[in-house]
Amino acid sequence: MSELEIKDDARLEQLLDLGERVVRRARDRGADVAEASVRDGSHLTVNVRMRKPELVEEAGSRSLGLRVMLGQQVGISHTSDLSEHGMGSLVDDAIELARLAQPDPFVGPPEAELLSAADDHPDLDLHDPEMGALGAGDALRRAEEAEAAAFDHDKRITNSEGASMTRAEGASALVTSGGFRGVTKGTYASLVVRPLADDDSGKKRRDHHWTARRHLARLEPGRDVGEEAARRTLRKLGARKIDTQEVAVVFDPDAGRSILGLLAACVNGAAIWKRSSYLVGREGTRVATELVTVSDDPLIPGAPGSRPYDGEGLASRRTVVVDKGVLQTYLLDCYAARKLERSSTASAARGASGSVAPTTTNFVLQPGNMTREALLHDTPRALYVTEMMGFGFNPVTGDFSRGASGFWLEGGELLFPVSEVTISLNLDDLLSRIDAVADDLDLRTATATPTFRVSSMTVAGR
Amino acid sequence: MSSRYRAPFASDGPAPIDATIARRLLTLALSRGGDYADLFFEYHVSGSYAYDEGILKAAGRAVALGLGVRVMKGDATGYAYVEDLSAEAMERAARTAAQIADGGGAPTPHALAPVARAERYPIGMLSLDVAGLEKRALLERADRAARAEDPRIIRVDASLHEELREILVATSDGRMVVDRQPLLRFGVRAIAEEDGKRQSGSSGGGGRLGLEYFDRHAPETHAREAVRQAIAMLDARPAPAGELPVVLAPGDSGILLHEAVGHGLEADFNRKGTSNYSGRIGEKVASDLCTVVDDASLVGSRGSINVDDEGNMPEAALLIEAGILRGYMQDRHSAAVLGAPLTGNGRRESFRSHPMPRMTNTLLMVGSDAPEDIIRSVDRGVYARKFGGGQVDISNGDFVFSLTEGYLIENGVLTAPLKGVNLIGNGPEVMRRVVMLGHDLETSDGIWTCGKEGQSVPVGVGCPTVKISSVTVGGTEIA
Numbered sequence: 001m002s003e004l005e006i007k008d009d010a011r012l013e014q015l016l017d018l019g020e021r022v023v024r025r026a027r028d029r030g031a032d033v034a035e036a037s038v039r040d041g042s043h044l045t046v047n048v049r050m051r052k053p054e055l056v057e058e059a060g061s062r063s064l065g066l067r068v069m070l071g072q073q074v075g076i077s078h079t080s081d082l083s084e085h086g087m088g089s090l091v092d093d094a095i096e097l098a099r100l101a102q103p104d105p106f107v108g109p110p111e112a113e114l115l116s117a118a119d120d121h122p123d124l125d126l127h128d129p130e131m132g133a134l135g136a137g138d139a140l141r142r143a144e145e146a147e148a149a150a151f152d153h154d155k156r157i158t159n160s161e162g163a164s165m166t167r168a169e170g171a172s173a174l175v176t177s178g179g180f181r182g183v184t185k186g187t188y189a190s191l192v193v194r195p196l197a198d199d200d201s202g203k204k205r206r207d208h209h210w211t212a213r214r215h216l217a218r219l220e221p222g223r224d225v226g227e228e229a230a231r232r233t234l235r236k237l238g239a240r241k242i243d244t245q246e247v248a249v250v251f252d253p254d255a256g257r258s259i260l261g262l263l264a265a266c267v268n269g270a271a272i273w274k275r276s277s278y279l280v281g282r283e284g285t286r287v288a289t290e291l292v293t294v295s296d297d298p299l300i301p302g303a304p305g306s307r308p309y310d311g312e313g314l315a316s317r318r319t320v321v322v323d324k325g326v327l328q329t330y331l332l333d334c335y336a337a338r339k340l341e342r343s344s345t346a347s348a349a350r351g352a353s354g355s356v357a358p359t360t361t362n363f364v365l366q367p368g369n370m371t372r373e374a375l376l377h378d379t380p381r382a383l384y385v386t387e388m389m390g391f392g393f394n395p396v397t398g399d400f401s402r403g404a405s406g407f408w409l410e411g412g413e414l415l416f417p418v419s420e421v422t423i424s425l426n427l428d429d430l431l432s433r434i435d436a437v438a439d440d441l442d443l444r445t446a447t448a449t450p451t452f453r454v455s456s457m458t459v460a461g462r
Numbered sequence: 463m464s465s466r467y468r469a470p471f472a473s474d475g476p477a478p479i480d481a482t483i484a485r486r487l488l489t490l491a492l493s494r495g496g497d498y499a500d501l502f503f504e505y506h507v508s509g510s511y512a513y514d515e516g517i518l519k520a521a522g523r524a525v526a527l528g529l530g531v532r533v534m535k536g537d538a539t540g541y542a543y544v545e546d547l548s549a550e551a552m553e554r555a556a557r558t559a560a561q562i563a564d565g566g567g568a569p570t571p572h573a574l575a576p577v578a579r580a581e582r583y584p585i586g587m588l589s590l591d592v593a594g595l596e597k598r599a600l601l602e603r604a605d606r607a608a609r610a611e612d613p614r615i616i617r618v619d620a621s622l623h624e625e626l627r628e629i630l631v632a633t634s635d636g637r638m639v640v641d642r643q644p645l646l647r648f649g650v651r652a653i654a655e656e657d658g659k660r661q662s663g664s665s666g667g668g669g670r671l672g673l674e675y676f677d678r679h680a681p682e683t684h685a686r687e688a689v690r691q692a693i694a695m696l697d698a699r700p701a702p703a704g705e706l707p708v709v710l711a712p713g714d715s716g717i718l719l720h721e722a723v724g725h726g727l728e729a730d731f732n733r734k735g736t737s738n739y740s741g742r743i744g745e746k747v748a749s750d751l752c753t754v755v756d757d758a759s760l761v762g763s764r765g766s767i768n769v770d771d772e773g774n775m776p777e778a779a780l781l782i783e784a785g786i787l788r789g790y791m792q793d794r795h796s797a798a799v800l801g802a803p804l805t806g807n808g809r810r811e812s813f814r815s816h817p818m819p820r821m822t823n824t825l826l827m828v829g830s831d832a833p834e835d836i837i838r839s840v841d842r843g844v845y846a847r848k849f850g851g852g853q854v855d856i857s858n859g860d861f862v863f864s865l866t867e868g869y870l871i872e873n874g875v876l877t878a879p880l881k882g883v884n885l886i887g888n889g890p891e892v893m894r895r896v897v898m899l900g901h902d903l904e905t906s907d908g909i910w911t912c913g914k915e916g917q918s919v920p921v922g923v924g925c926p927t928v929k930i931s932s933v934t935v936g937g938t939e940i941a
Contacts, residue, residue, distance in 0.1 A: 049537075049734070057541040058558050059814065076522035080545040086525070093523040100594040102517035136561070161736055196736055196857055204738060204857035244704040244940055274514075275617055275653055275660065353510075353522055390862035391851045392884040392936070396653060396662045401701075401884040401936045403853070403862030420860050422884045422936025424703065458938040460703035460886075 008129075012171055012183045015040055018064070018082070019175030025091045026068050027177055031098070033069035033109045034177045035312075037350050038062070041170030046136060048143040049162035051151070056136045065354030068094040072108065073101040076354040094354075106338040109178045109312075114334075114344065116315035118181055121308035125301040126186040128215040131167050134189070139165045142191060142222050149226025150195040156237070157230050161194035161206065167216070174350065180313030188304070189216050193229035199237050205417075207232040207386075212444050214302050232386075235407070239417035241461040242408060248382035249423055249457045250375070250409060253442060255385040256449035258402075260365055262427055263294065264447060266395050267321055267329075269336030269347070269358045278398035278428055279327065287327045288431035291368060291452075294322040296331060296347070298361035305362040305446030311350035316361070319345045333358045365449035368437030372451045375438045377412035383459050384409040385423065398427040404459075421461040430454055465591050469505030469628040470527065470547065472640070477547060479503060481574040484632035487531070488571040490556040492634060495566030496533035496540070498794075499559070502771060503529050503547075503630040504813040509590055513601035513620040521594065530813035531555045534795065535563035541816045572636030579639060579768045579775060582761050583670035589624035589646050592673055597622050600673070604650045604681035611689040614696070616660075617653040618688075620681070622646075623668075631773035639773045645764065645920060646671050647908060650684045654692035661698070663691025663867075667907030669764045669922075679907065691848065691867055694879050701868065701883035701937025707843035708885060708933045709836055709871065713904035714849055716923025719826045720912070721852035721861040722889035723747070723754060727781050727789075728807070728819040728914075729796035731856050738859040738890065739787065747787045748893035751829055754782040756791055758806060758822035764908030765823035765922030767809070772817050776806025781824075782893075793819040811917035821912060823922030829899020833927040836898045838874035844935055845869040845876050846885070859889035862936075884936040892930055900927030 019036040026034035042060040046053070064087065065078045075098030079090045147163035171185035190212035197205050209229035211220035251259060271277040279287065298307050298316035308316055312334055320328050332340065333348035336358050349359035370378070389403035401424035407414035425433075438451040471479040484501055491499035506526045512519050529552055530543040540562025544551040589597070604620040625645040632638045649666030665687035667679050710718060723739075731737035739747065748754070758767050758776035770776055772794050780788045790796070793808030796819055809820035837845065845868060852863030868880040905924035912921045 053538045053562070055539045055541065055816070056562050057816070059541075059543045059555075061543075061545050061814070063545075074520045076520060078522070078524035080526045080528065082546075089525065093525075097521035097523060097594070100518065100598060101521050102519070104517060104519055159735055161734070203859075204736065206736075206855070206857040241934075246940065274619075275655075276662065278660075280660075353524055355520065355522060389853045389855065389860075389886075390864050390884050391853070392862070392864035392882060394662070394866075394882045396660050397881070399882045401864070401882065401938075403860070403884055403886045403936070405860075419858070420886055420888060420934065422703075422862070422886050422934065424701075424883070424936050424938045458703050458936075458940065460934055460936040462705060462934075 012185065015171060015173035016175060016181060016183055019173045022064060022066055022087060022091065023175050023177050026066060026094065029091055029095050030070065031068035031095060032071060035067045037065045037172060037174050037354065039170060039172045041168060043166060043168040044136060044139060045164065045166045046139040046143055047162045047164045048140060048147050049160055051144060051148060053140050054162060058136065064090055065350065066090055066094045067354050067356065068098050069107060070098045072103040072105060073098045074107055075101060078354045106335055109176065110314060110334045112178060115178060115180045115313045116309050120315055121182060122299065124299065124306045124308060126214055126306055128187040131169055131187040131189060131216055134167050134216060146191055146193045146222035146226040149223040150193050150230040153227045153230035154234055156197045156234060157195045158198055159196040161196060163193040165191045174313060176313060182309050182313060184308055187214055189213060189219060191219055191222060191225055193226045195230050195233045197233050197237055205233060205236040205239065207236055236417045239405065239419035241420050242418050242459065243462050244460050246456050247459055248379060248453060248455055250379060250382045250384045250451065250453045252384065252386045252451050253440065253449055255388050256452055257445055257447045258388050260363060260449050261447050262393050262400065264360045264363050267331055269330045269332035269340060271395060272330050273336055273339040277395050282327050283329065285327060286325050288322055288325040289434050290324045291437045292322055292325050292431060292434055293366040295320050295366065296360050296363050300362050303362045303443050307361060310346040311348035311356050314344060314346035317346050331358045331360060360447060362443065363447045367439040367441040367450045370436065370438055372438040372440045375436050375451055375453060376409060378436060379409055379453060382409045382453065383418060384414055400425060400427050400430065421459050423457050423459055425457040465588050467507050467588065467590055467626050471503045471630055472628065479630060481638060484638060485571055485574055487552055487556045488632065488634045490553055491531055491533050491560050492571060493568045494560040495563040495568055496535050496560060498534045498634050500532050500631060500633040500772060501529060502813050505628045506812060507590060508623065508625045511597055511601060511622045513605055516605060518598050518601065526812065528813040529555055531559040532816055533559040533562050538562050539816060543813050571634035574632055574636055574638040577637050577639040577773065579641065580759065582759060582766045582768050583644055585644050585672040586674050587672050588626060588644055589672050590626055600676060600681050604685040607682035607685035608650060608652045608689050611686055612693055614654045614656050614693060615652050615689055616655045620650045622648050629771065631771065633773050637773040639769050641769045643767065644670050644672065646675055648684065650688040652688040652692045654696055656696050659696055661692050661695035663688045663695065666909045669762045669908035670766055671762050695867065698879045698881045700939045701880040702935055702939045703937045704935060704940065705932045706935050707840050708930045709840060709843060709845045710925065710928040711847045712900060712902045712926050713924060714906045715846060715928060716824060716826060716906060716925040717849050717852050717910065718863050719754065719925055720821060720824050720923050721854040721863055722892050724821050724824045725854050725856055726859055726889055727791055729790040729792045729800060730819050732790050733796040733799045737856050742787050743789065745787055746785050747890055748782050748785045749896045750785045751896050751899045752782055752785050752893055753827040755780055755827065756807065756821055756824050760823050760905065760922065763823050763905060763922040764910065764920045767822060770806040770808045771810045772808035774804045774806040774808060776822060779805040791819045791821060793817050809919050811919060815917050818914060820914065820919050821921050823905065823924065825905065826925035828901055828903040828926050831898045831900050833900045833902050836900055836927050836929045837871060837876065839898065839929065840871045841873060843871045844880065845871050854889065861889055862886045885933050886936055887933045892933060895931040896928055897931045898929035902926045
């Protein structure tokens with residue numbers, strides 16, 4: 001074992017110890033249940049713009065979150081002040097607030113038999129020991145090279161919102177009075193380039209390309225990122241509105257994951273018991289076409305949303321949420337499970353504030369059998385959407401309407417760029433009109449889709 | 463006034479930061495040859511109360527404390543922060559930020575002198591200092607009122623969020639200034655169900671106020687408004703698709719302005735030449751009717767500040783005057799590059815982030831038309847009453863904003879409520895199409911939060927009734 005790793009293990013032990021001290025203190029102060037989460041992380045962000053360094057930011061942070069229960073009353077507190085005084089206030093605050101809260105019969109810790117043991121926590125390849133070695137100078141050079149590649153690619157790239165490289169490293173521990181002890185660490189690196197080009201009309205066009213991985217060595221090369229960013233920006237030159245019409249819409253993976261994110265919000269157990277989802281009462285029924293299978297899988301090695309255990313200490317597991325178009329389950333933490341008389345799907349997340357709620361991990365639309373190229377060739381005419389803007393979604397009804405930009409697709413070719421239009425359709429109808437799913441899935445983000453097609457939506461333009 | 467919540471670094475706190483300590487840190491920050499440095503100390507406490515299914519289900523409190531150190535050298539910024547205010551940690555942050563400069567002489571920071579500032583949030587008592595039971599009672603009142611209002615209401619949730627942000631800014635050009643910024647936000651959401659249809663409505667408000675906010679805005683008022691919306695939307699019909707005249711209700715519609723022109727007038731985009739408003743001062747960018755200001759001085763408003771997060775004093779910045787672009791919103795860096803006067807718009811989310819030019823309260827000033835006449839002038843169009851939010855592409859001015867409550871206008875009269883829909887347009891084009899402006903300027907109640915490059919700050923918006931001759935409405939019904 002290297003010296004670095006030994007130091008790291010000592011640090012993880014420290015986080016666990018801190019968590020245990022807080023739990024003990026809360027129990028001494030009368031809490032029936034106490035759950036402490038401790039986080040420790042550091043990051044480096046550099047920006048380069050117009051080939052010159054613009055920003056170097058470096059910082060470390062630690063924080064403590066606490067949830068206590070007095071009977072069935074819940075109090076939550078959070079602090080970045082890890083001094084004795086800070087910890088004392090953290091415990092006092094949580095107890096005071098739990099006294100103020102009113103009894104909720106569904107509140108409680110996870111049933112003991114559900115808790116996972118530290119030995120059962122799989123190694124998910126979430127941590128790159130090389131990450132910390134990337135210094136500000138290296139990061140600036142990588143960002144500079146990537147931005148330069150965009151400028152060098154084409155003279156029409158005249159300006160830039162810059163290139164940015166970030167590395168982050170963090171560890172977190174969860175300790176509960178129910179006997180759970182877990183600690184996990186992870187790393188993340190990303191590189192993005194944002195070029196600008198000028199239209200003949202005087203309008204500026206921008207786009208970007210990015211790469212992100214948990215391991216530094218797995219990032220796309222900076223030059224490739226810069227060149228792709230330049231290509232993506234240039235192909236937007238001359239974007240125009242199209243006529244208002246009903247037409248097929250193809251979502252590329254960047255736009256597609258926003259659509260899948262809407263589904264994620266509507267299968268969330270909290271939205272279900274709050275009756276704030278159009279999918280209330282739809283378990284076991286068809287909610288999409290047969291081409292749609294969506295899984296939530298926290299166990300994919302090296303993936304952005306992976307975790308060995310959930311925010312309440314339950315062992316992570318894969319959940320098929322939609323199987324060939326049929327809704328199998330909602331995503332539940334222990335509270336939502338009790339409210340809905342089901343079992344937890346180990347979907348609890350403990351937020352920065354210390355509160356607990358269901359969430360997705362790696363929430364993925366499973367790839368289909370055709371290539372992206374085949375999908376485009378198979379589409380006579382469509383709006384090909386690469387980007388969406390705005391917040392036009394009502395989860396209660398499923399009504400969806402957002403700004404979109406992309407390309408006019410005809411005869412398998414992206415004919416011209418399109419901007420300043422909206423696309424609208426109720427999400428229930430949208431999922432029931434998915435008639436093609438490609439195989440180009442890339443797990444850059446925790447919510448991810450391949451390219452897919454919706455047979456018809458309302459596009460509002462001219 | 464005495465408060466349980468006091469920054470440890472305050473002059474009467476347990477570990478005061480005085481001019482001597484600040485100057486020592488600034489000296490360290492400039493030790494590698496930086497041109498300028500500043501320190502941003504922040505103590506942030508927030509409380510949140512969630513009332514749901516007839517009980518206070520959860521209450522939370524969070525405390526954050528830290529120091530951000532910024533060093534500038536030419537166009538480059540070094541930034542570091544620490545969450546531990548020991549001498550050793552603060553010095554580490556100063557040294558880390560200093561590294562952006564690599565050599566050259568180390569300038570000496572100016573002697574620090576306290577700067578006087580305005581007082582724009584004269585609160586009675588900090589909400590955080592008020593007993594929890596009192597806040598629980600306010601939520602209870604909202605819950606009860608909403609349920610009593612209509613039997614079709616199946617769910618109500620109410621929330622109260624309170625904050626205190628105490629800051630100390632010290633700069634190498636000799637400014638030292640403190641501010642205590644309170645913030646309160648109250649909200650009610652109701653869900654109505656009838657014949658298998660469900661709809662939601664919400665209402666909220668607040669500002670840089672204590673609980674005296676409720677003297678003028680009873681919890682019951684927000685509850686009834688949320689219910690009214692949810693019930694009205696039960697009859698909503700699909701919205702039209704295509705280009706139509708749009709009339710914006712006064713107040714919250716200012717969010718359109720925030721997106722359509724506000725962001726594009728933040729000076730960092732113009733310093734970089736990445737905004738479609740870059741280099742256009744003195745040019746016509748909106749119809750003659752439009753005068754736009756960013757005004758940090760509205761007493762108690764959510765977007766108001768006494769001092770910005772770089773220690774500068776914001777006043778009302780004139781952005782557009784009768785359609786002519788007059789100025790941008792500046793932070794220190796952009797003002798220096800553009801050779802423009804400071805406007806006090808340098809804001810940041812917290813000590814964990816560096817400042818950027820940001821809006822405070824952005825207002826489209828009053829016109830002379832009667833609101834009734836504006837609606838009457840439309841044969842077929844959309845009346846936009848409530849909004850979910852918006853977004854803009856700075857580079858070309860294309861923006862969207864989402865309507866959560868809208869009505870069809872037919873022959874000069876509001877008729878059917880419309881399902882949620884997005885409006886999309888181009889900022890400069892839409893501003894040129896402002897053809898009528900009401901005499902009924904309203905500022906929004908305090909609910910809006912603006913996001914930029916991952917940083918959120920509270921803002922205010924405001925406008926009178928506005929008629930835009932044509933905007934693309936993103937509904938599903940093709941006429």
